[in-house]
């Protein structure tokens with residue numbers, strides 16, 4: 001297993017090196033030729049689905065493979081996480097040995113964990129599309145150009161607050177330490193790395209921006225800021241733009257790896273058309289079809305994320321990219337920021353990352369009261385034991401410090417009738 005994992009990793013790196021330039025060119029193809037390319041890929045996935053995936057077998061006679069076009073996709077129903085959770089095996093290809101598959105789990109915007117298989121080159125494709133997203137501003141990103149990543153890194157006590165990924169030349173900075181005490185170390189990493197790219201959660205870049213502004217420090221080297229995984233609140237965007245005076249590009253994707261969409265410097269959201277097909281339903285749900293996952297085809301998959309729809313007669317983009325524009329923006333998750341000991345704000349995504357580790361938890365809701373104490377309620381897929389509760393407590397304490405915390409198990413977490421959503425994280429803290 002370990003050897004095949006290393007080989008897979010190496011192949012993914014090679015794939016990234018050799019294919020990146022092709023992807024850079026693809027975005028400027030004509031809309032018509034992009035459509036033809038999508039048709040070819042969709043046809044292949046649908047053929048696999050109706051022949052090898054139990055759930056889709058009944059659609060075999062319905063899809064017209066002779067006169068195939070993208071409209072054929074609409075003959076399939078929209079599927080939800082609950083549909084898959086009921087019996088994931090009917091969505092998996094029968095001719096694949098699932099023992100060897102790598103899985104990716106998500107806590108999802110509904111708070112319910114869910115897992116899907118990772119297809120062979122999906123790591124590389126994600127990386128390539130990430131690099132291309134970083135190139136949608138004025139600076140075209142080159143492979144191994146330095147980048148600062150203000151996410152996905154949580155150092156233990158006493159460890160340095162930055163680490164390097166030498167393979168990709170990323171400089172990770174801890175989103176847990178954006179404060180006056182660590183500011184000199186942050187600045188040093190910016191200077192040493194010579195990075196032109198800064199990547200992070202909207203809330204963590206927002207918090208960093210406020211800190212730099214307070215200390216009157218300018219970092220003109222940054223040419224492109226890329227945000228993802230959380231809603232880019234207008235308040236965040238205007239503060240960030242005003243301060244950095246560079247391209248601020250928002251990126252949208254999910255752990256399920258179905259579609260990814262990103263902004264260009266004109267502010268429009270372009271779909272990565274070679275990766276997935278993006279629809280928006282009448283309730284503004286983002287409905288995604290993966291063109292690459294042929295192990296568990298996710299076709300017309302309701303992501304539960306909400307888009308801001310395009311206006312009628314919305315003009316195309318002046319950036320001349322042929323990539324389609326599926327929506328005007330992401331409504332997504334509008335969770336509040338949580339504060340740790342000392343009233344220091346931390347991005348909510350850190351809690352989503354933590355909760356991914358607890359597959360026994362069905363849903364969770366985290367409330368921070370005015371006195372910073374935290375009340376958490378969870379519902380279970382499987383009963384939690386005392387060790388699980390201990391691990392969860394430890395995980396939260398690692399993020400928020402030593403503040404009062406209670407965890408209660410309930411049968412069900414109710415949905416908000418107005419928003420149709422389950423609120424996951426809520427803060428009553430007043431600033």
Ligand SMILES: [Zn+2]
Nearest residue numbers: 264268317319
């Ligand atoms: Zn554009």
